Amino acid sequence: MSFKPRSVYELLGGEESLRLIVDAFYDKVEADAVLRPMYPADLAESKRRLFLFLVQFFGGPARYSEERGHPRLRMRHFPFAIDRRARDHWFDHMCAAIDETGIEEPARSMMRDYFERSSAFLINRPDTIEIED
Numbered sequence: 001m002s003f004k005p006r007s008v009y010e011l012l013g014g015e016e017s018l019r020l021i022v023d024a025f026y027d028k029v030e031a032d033a034v035l036r037p038m039y040p041a042d043l044a045e046s047k048r049r050l051f052l053f054l055v056q057f058f059g060g061p062a063r064y065s066e067e068r069g070h071p072r073l074r075m076r077h078f079p080f081a082i083d084r085r086a087r088d089h090w091f092d093h094m095c096a097a098i099d100e101t102g103i104e105e106p107a108r109s110m111m112r113d114y115f116e117r118s119s120a121f122l123i124n125r126p127d128t129i130e131i132e133d
C-alpha cells in the first residue's frame with residue numbers, strides 16, 4: 001500500500017483560495033512604501049504571474065511554465081534590490097494574506113514554511129547601513 005501526501009493545492013480544494021491570497025497580498029503591496037516602487041504601475045500582470053506560479057508550485061496545473069518557461073526566481077528577481085527589510089515586508093504581507101483568507105492547518109504552515117525559505121533565498125543585496133559622521 002502506498003501513501004501519497006496531499007499537495008497544498010489539494011488541501012485548499014483548488015485555485016480559488018490562491019486567488020484570494022494573491023489579491024489580499026497585492027492590496028498590501030499597493031500600500032507599502034518599500035515594495036510598491038519596485039512593481040510596475042499596473043499590478044494586474046504581476047498578480048497574474050504570482051497566481052499562476054503558486055498554482056503550479058503547490059501542485060496544480062503547470063500553466064505558469066507554459067507561459068513563462070522555467071521560473072528561475074533568483075534570476076528574475078535580480079533587477080530588484082531585495083534586502084532583508086524588503087524581504088521581511090514581503091513575507092509579513094504574505095503571512096497576513098494567508099491568515100485573512102482563513103487558510104487552515106496543515107496548509108497554512110506548509111505555505112508559511114515555503115514562503116519563509118523562498119523569500120530569504122531571494123535576498124540579493126546587503127542590508128543598508130547608516131553611517132553617522
Ligand code: HEM
Nearest residue numbers: 038039046049050053068076080082086087090118119122
Ligand atoms: C523577497 C521579497 C520579494 C520581492 C521584493 C519581490 C518582488 C517582485 C517584483 C518587483 C516582481 C516583478 C513584478 C512583475 O511580475 O512584473 C516580482 C515577480 C515575481 N515574483 Fe517576487 N518578490 C519577492 C519574493 C517572491 C517570492 C518568495 C516568490 C515565490 C515564492 C515570488 C514570486 C514571483 C513571481 C512568480 C514573479 C513573476 C516572475 C515572472 O514570471 O516574470 N516573489 N517579484
